[in-house]
Amino acid sequence: AALAAILDAPGGLDAARATDADGCTARDLARLSGHDDCARLLADRGVPLRAAAADDDDSAGEEAATTVGPEAAAPAESTTTTTTTRSAAKKNPPTAAAVAEALQRKERGNRLLAAGDARGALGEYDAAVALDPTSKVLVSNRCAARLAVASDQDDDDPTRRRTLLDAALRDADACVELDAAWPKAHFRRGSVLEALGRHEDAATAFWDALRLDPANAQLKKALKDCVDRGRAAHRAAQATPADAHHVSSSTEGTPPQPPPSPRTAAAAAEEPSSTSRGTPPPTPPPPALQSSP
Numbered sequence: 074a075a076l077a078a079i080l081d082a083p084g085g086l087d088a089a090r091a092t093d094a095d096g097c098t099a100r101d102l103a104r105l106s107g108h109d110d111c112a113r114l115l116a117d118r119g120v121p122l123r124a125a126a127a128d129d130d131d132s133a134g135e136e137a138a139t140t141v142g143p144e145a146a147a148p149a150e151s152t153t154t155t156t157t158t159r160s161a162a163k164k165n166p167p168t169a170a171a172v173a174e175a176l177q178r179k180e181r182g183n184r185l186l187a188a189g190d191a192r193g194a195l196g197e198y199d200a201a202v203a204l205d206p207t208s209k210v211l212v213s214n215r216c217a218a219r220l221a222v223a224s225d226q227d228d229d230d231p232t233r234r235r236t237l238l239d240a241a242l243r244d245a246d247a248c249v250e251l252d253a254a255w256p257k258a259h260f261r262r263g264s265v266l267e268a269l270g271r272h273e274d275a276a277t278a279f280w281d282a283l284r285l286d287p288a289n290a291q292l293k294k295a296l297k298d299c300v301d302r303g304r305a306a307h308r309a310a311q312a313t314p315a316d317a318h319h320v321s322s323s324t325e326g327t328p329p330q331p332p333p334s335p336r337t338a339a340a341a342a343e344e345p346s347s348t349s350r351g352t353p354p355p356t357p358p359p360p361a362l363q364s365s366p
Contacts (some may be wrong), residue, residue, distance in 0.1 A: 076111050080118055089120045130188035167205045175204040179211055182218065191221035209251040209258065216261045220268060243267045256286040263295060272303025 077084045089099040100115040167175070182197030198215035205211060223237035240264045248258035279296040286292060301318030 076114055080114075084195065086118060088118070089115055089118070129186070133313060150157065166207065168252055171204045175201040175208065175211060178204070179214060182214060182361050186214075186218060186221065191225075194218045195222055207251065209248050211256060212244050212247050212251065213257060213261055216241045216248065219244065223268065238265060238269050242269065256282040256292065258282075258288065260292060260295065267299050267302070270306070272299060272306060275299050276303065 076331055080089060090100055098115075098120055100120040123202045142155065169292045178197045178201035182194040183202065185191075185197060186194035195215065198211060198218050202208070202215055204298045205216065219241035220236050223234050223241065245258065245262035245265050252258055259282035261329070266275035266278055268292075271289040276296060278300045279292060279299055283289065283292045283296055
């Protein structure tokens with residue numbers, strides 16, 4: 074209501090459309106600060122986005138790079154410290170100059186992540202979040218970068234990998250805290266939880282995301298793949314050496330089975346039709362990961 078009054082005042086709309094020294098409009102600043110309601114109102118009033126910021130999301134963080142050079146893990150901040158920082162930022166929002174610099178850092182991070190330099194991207198996102206800790210997009214991008222770097226730590230240093238994943242989980246939790254109605258926040262959380270081997274928790278997070286965006290094919294696939302991998306991990310953990318020997322012995326001399334016909338494979342892969350956006354899909358909660366007896 075206050076913003077609407079400002080825009081309706083003489084010269085208010087012109088001021089919102091004006092750009093600062095970095096070319097940002099009021100809509101850019103509102104979007105980067107995570108004030109989505111204000112950004113939508115400004116969009117309805119015809120306030121444009123800066124051309125370089127028109128991505129409107131962190132699309133470069135969708136596909137995390139998997140080829141990452143060795144690096145030292147970023148220092149792990151405590152949950153209390155990060156929560157306190159966000160709370161302080163909400164009471165004292167970042168300045169326009171800080172938000173503009175955070176935007177520049179984010180753009181550099183996006184380019185680096187797209188080029189496969191997750192280490193460099195993490196540094197840029199880390200600086201951006203320090204400038205504006207209330208932006209869900211910036212925190213989400215840093216989460217993606219940490220997950221990308223951690224994916225290259227399996228055979229290098231398990232402790233360093235766990236440190237990165239723990240930090241990524243804090244970022245994902247922060248995204249949910251900043252906007253629990255944002256599907257990507259829950260998607261990020263599910264991705265990190267699965268990397269930590271917590272398949273049931275990950276499936277629940279993917280399910281939460283899918284409830285918010287039922288037509289999203291990426292979320293459907295993420296949930297299905299997570300459940301499948303979780304069940305496989307559970308079966309492997311429950312198997313004993315005797316079980317493995319029995320399975321091996323029982324299959325000796327058995328001719329290989331023919332692959333399923335294309336029609337059968339297509340039917341098995343078919344997904345239920347999606348419902349309208351915003352309506353939970355009429356399917357039960359994610360299945361348990363344990364195998365049926």
